[in-house]
Amino acid sequence: MQHHTVQQLSAGPRAGKYVYTGGGERARYVECCADAFLLVYGVPEDERDSSPAWQDVGHDTAADAYAHMRAVLLTxxxxxxxxxxxxxxxxxxxxxxxxxxxxxxxxxxxxxxxxxxxxxxxxxxxxxxxxxxxxxxxxxx
Ligand SMILES: [Zn+2]
Ligand SMILES: [Zn+2]
Known part of the structure; x- marks a missing residue:
C-alpha cells in the first residue's frame, strides 16, 4: 500500500520544511519538489544529506506543500x-x-x-x- 500525504521533514538539511510524499511505511520519497525520487528515509544516513537536490525541497507550511503537489499534477x-x-x-x-x-x-x-x-x-x-x-x-x- 502506498500512502500519499504531506509530512514535515524531521531530519536532514531541510528539517522542519513540509513536503508532499509518497511510498510505503519505510521508504518515503518527495513527490512535489524533486523530479527524481529523492529518498527521505531508506537511504544510508551519510548519503542522505549530500544531494544538491535538497536545495529546492520543502515548503514553510503544509498548505504550501499540498498546493505545490497540485500545481505539479496540473502540469x-x-x-x-x-x-x-x-x-x-x-x-x-x-x-x-x-x-x-x-x-x-x-x-x-x-x-x-x-x-x-x-x-x-x-x-x-x-x-x-x-x-x-x-x-x-x-x-x-
Ligand atoms: Zn514542493
Ligand atoms: Zn461541456
Missing part, C-alpha cells in the same frame, strides 16, 4: 485523450452538468482525474475548477 494534465464511446461532458455549468456528447477526455495520470469533457470545456481552467486534489490518499500506485 501533467492531458487534454488530447479519446474515449472509445461517446460520453456526456461532466463539466458543471451554472448549477447543472453540460452533458454535451463527446469522445474527448481530460486526464491527470495515472488516475488522479479522468472525465469526459466536450471541446468547449476540455481546458485546464475547467479541470482546475472540477478537481480539488490530490489531498491525502492511499492506494496501490
Amino acid at each position: 501533467r494534465l492531458t487534454l488530447t485523450g479519446r474515449l472509445a464511446d461517446w460520453s456526456g461532458c461532466t463539466a458543471p455549468v451554472g448549477g447543472r452538468i453540460c452533458d454535451e456528447p463527446t469522445k474527448g477526455v481530460a486526464q491527470i495520470p495515472p488516475m488522479h482525474f479522468q472525465e469526459p469533457l466536450c471541446d468547449e470545456h476540455r481546458t485546464p481552467e475547467t479541470v482546475a475548477a472540477m478537481w480539488d486534489g490530490p489531498g491525502d490518499w492511499s492506494g496501490s500506485w
Whole structure:
C-alpha cells in the first residue's frame, strides 16, 4: 500500500520544511519538489544529506506543500485523450452538468482525474475548477 500525504521533514538539511510524499511505511520519497525520487528515509544516513537536490525541497507550511503537489499534477494534465464511446461532458455549468456528447477526455495520470469533457470545456481552467486534489490518499500506485 502506498500512502500519499504531506509530512514535515524531521531530519536532514531541510528539517522542519513540509513536503508532499509518497511510498510505503519505510521508504518515503518527495513527490512535489524533486523530479527524481529523492529518498527521505531508506537511504544510508551519510548519503542522505549530500544531494544538491535538497536545495529546492520543502515548503514553510503544509498548505504550501499540498498546493505545490497540485500545481505539479496540473502540469501533467492531458487534454488530447479519446474515449472509445461517446460520453456526456461532466463539466458543471451554472448549477447543472453540460452533458454535451463527446469522445474527448481530460486526464491527470495515472488516475488522479479522468472525465469526459466536450471541446468547449476540455481546458485546464475547467479541470482546475472540477478537481480539488490530490489531498491525502492511499492506494496501490
Ligand atoms: Zn514542493
Ligand atoms: Zn461541456
